[in-house]
Amino acid sequence: MSDLKYIAGKEPHPRERRMIFKNVDREGWDQSIDTYEKDGGYEMLKKALKMEPGDITSEVKAGGLRGRGGAGFPTGVKWGFLPPNNEKPVYLICNADESEPGTFKDRYIIHQDPHQLIEGMVISCFAVNAKLAYIYIREEFPEGAAILEKAIEEAHAKGYLGKDILGTGFDLEIYVHRGAGAYICGEETGLIESLEGKRPYPRIKPPYFPAAMGLYLCPTIVNNVETLCHVKHIIELGGEEWAKIGKPNNTGTRLLCVSGDVQKPGYYEVEVGSLTMGELINDVCGGLKEGRKLLAVIPGGSSAKVLRGDETYQVGDDELTIWDIPMDFDTLAACGSMAGSGGVIVIDDSRSISWVLNNINAFYAHESCGQCTPCREGSLWMKKITDRVVAGKASPQDIDTLYGVAKNIDGRTICAFGEACSWPTESFVEKFKDELVADTKPELSDDILNPESELAAAGLG
Amino acid sequence: MSEEKSDLIDVQINGEWHSFPKGTRMIEACRLAGFEVPHYCYHPKLTSPGNCRMCLVEMGMPPRPRPGEDPPEPDEDGHVPISWIPRPAIACANTIAPNMGIRTESEMTEECREGVMELLLANHPLDCPICDQAGECSLQEFSVEHGNGQSRFREQKVKKPKNVDIGPRIRLDDERCIMCSRCIRFMDEIADDPVLGFTDRGSHTTLTVHPGHELSNNYSLNTADICPVGALTSNDFRFQMRVWFMKETHTIDTNCATGCNVTVFSREDKIYRVIPRRNDDVNSDWMPDSHRLNIHWIDSEARLTDPLIRDEDGKNHRVANWAEALQRSAEALRDFDGGEIAVIASARMTNEELLITKRLVKQLNAGHVDVVPRVGEPDGYLISADRNPNTNGAKLVLGVEDPGASLDQIKDGIAQGRIKALICLQENLVDDAGFSAENLGKLDFLLTSYPLANPTAEAADIVLPGACWAEKSGTMINGTGRLQRLNKCIDGPGQTRESWEIVRDLIQALGGGNGIYSATELFAQLGDEVSEFEGITFGQIGDLGIPLIETDETIPLLEREAERKAQGLIVG
């Protein structure tokens, strides 16, 4: 490890453990297959191709790998959902739509180490017997798409892709598909619809669980970019060894994307749970800005529930301050939030809470696909209320309405966007009600801003 | 229906246990148990996108024991206690599972409905007083039942296109659209003409036609029927009449041999609209636009309203009363030998009318009998190649084996003077059967009955105003051999009479008494004369008809529906 050199100013922090990001910002590194091979690239593929496909899945299960796309679902278990007597083609889709606000990790893998992803994908495809795979890449990553195309071509030329890979008889093609420019294209069934050439309307589950009825209604595995890269390292170390990284049930390393009010925002790869929030902010990210206090942290992308800076959290028998929270899946869940996509958004006391919430609500109102009623109507309604809070045109009752609207979305929608858009509001109102109410005016209580409702209020409705 | 015991699944609905076949959707199970689950996007004939969320219900499953825990003891009926899930489930797309519990009336379910209603109404224009759907709007209905009566919505509403011209027969008001996608799915899945879709996203989602296309398919009006709100309305019907003022009659479409089941909406003897009525053995839930809109001639100026007799001068017609017209007809007909008389009836007549026509033929000993065939291109959906509604009746009851086969002989007979008298019932021989006015002019006597003035009437000695399909009752046999009921919706104008009445009176005027006072009596007598009708009562036919005879005709739309049902895509 010590012989790795990184570009000056971009060296990893000593608390980091670089596996996935080993080559990111590395001195003398480029995206070419030669460079990758010189560094031991595709050796793990050779190793994996000598294994039984089922054994690869077993290793992934033993490693306890949890998906890095947001939900933290165990990858090996997901692969195990493929129907045992399936006769249809199996597809694997790499979700490179990275659009959760606060998340910026997959793009670095794609931009700087595309072959790591491809190697991880070929191994994963071999494990699940997929002969066709797609990388669904966010529309806003044109350069990434070009890099991947080139990498695929190189891998082809070297026999890592295509027919009869390395003489094993295993065939695989990977195609890059540019996304349709919407956040919802990252939701796996919306992504599948989009890949099929339709509007990215997420599908109802049941019955459309991708592992059973995914792309073209065939069994399909959707995994995040980072997740698929981890597979390569699990092959390298073996599931059991790999599982020693991190904490039980929270294994491996993970990429944290820290943004907001810290001295050194950026991406950091750490062993899951090896750092507390305090260590992440103060040690790794150089602390808060001069003279500022921590107001809140959104720990797993903008849809994660907000944590209040001055709150204490009961985790098992322990009472933790925000600074003490280890950044792992289970603890963050126990604190009422989630590790999500790894996007840690730090908010200090220079920020207006109303403004922060309104900014989030504006994003979700803009990105709701509009298919199902609660999210379609609720997301814009919440945005409009917080628009008025920010503009000083809301009343304290509006905050209650805001909360009520969020509750009417949560748990009642087709896809998890419903939670993604309602959790911020729910948690902000639960934790920052006084701050929000402080931005409202009691005298505006009876204001109605649309003529239709005025009529209705007058008794016609 | 006898289901194998193993194919039945026990579910608990609002505390009571029921058994339903495997694969039953939750919403259908609830309906069968007597609990209507409110819904917007769900339609049994279309796929279920689960988008409106109105059908959310509280649901539970058997408890899943933790590792090491014993599974719960089943009670004497084999049921275990239900572990209720804190997250509601949609009833429309989910199928039942063993030992599932459903609560359609619980606090959670009510809260969900109230929430969805409030959200659906948030950006709705609330323009019911000027909306044509008022009175049959599911949004209105469910908001009364499940809404909380007061809106917390204070914001500016989303503005969308109004009064959008999306095709020749349908108009769109996007502000009223609740984005249930029923219309989109109908055009895609049933009409195979996917011209509708959504643009934009979130609350700005807007229904539209694809660029360069229009909603002009011959099934487009079905979208207005299934639109749960007033977003899609029929150009023909909108603003004509409030729905609650109209009388509804269940009858059948007579534009072709399919005999789509319909509901006719009328007021004061005027028909305002016809919509399809569900019959899974005939038309599913749909009907073609061309058929439902073929109603405006019924109250047109061209209707014959009085019996007419050719003037003594032989040129013009004068108004007569029924007695005189029938008397004159009988007198004239007595002068001919049976061999000199032809009767051309119609495959648009009911079985009862055909039966009594058969008696007239016998009474006159008429030598020539036929009906006028109508053939067109089948559309591959519901429209049959046979554009007569009761060809099978004409064959079975009147005994015309090959409809239209003797028309040419009749023409020749007239031309050669062998046929001297012609009775034409409910047909227009000049326009529809290739008779020329010249040919008809050779006849010594021509009697015609028809609803509309026409060139055949022009040439006739006696013109009798006949009731149209909407003005009479009886039965017909559709292309697939199904016996169906035609029900009178309105009274015909002026002195019009139903054909069975006209024929009965003519027989009487000819001296043959029969004492028949209604079409139902004729129906009862059908069993005596036509074996296929033996033992069938009028009541038995019901609203949906019964299979009567075997034919080799199938209805393509139904075949495809059966396939989709077999695939589990639709409930059917």
Ligand SMILES: Cc1cc2nc3c(=O)[nH]c(=O)nc-3n(C[C@H](O)[C@H](O)[C@H](O)COP(=O)(O)O)c2cc1C
């Ligand atoms: C609204 C929404 C947006 C999502 N966006 C992304 C995304 O951009 N990238 C991603 O990997 N997963 C995203 N997901 C999660 C995916 O649905 C899916 O769970 C994930 O790709 C599975 O990969 P994993 O198991 O490797 O985490 C999103 C989920 C939702 C509900």
Ligand code: SF4
């Ligand atoms: S929850 Fe939102 S994003 Fe998901 S399907 Fe419904 S409207 Fe679309």
Ligand code: SF4
């Ligand atoms: S127009 Fe009517 S049927 Fe079509 S999506 Fe809107 S509400 Fe549904």
Ligand code: FES
């Ligand atoms: S009826 Fe619309 S979601 Fe079930």
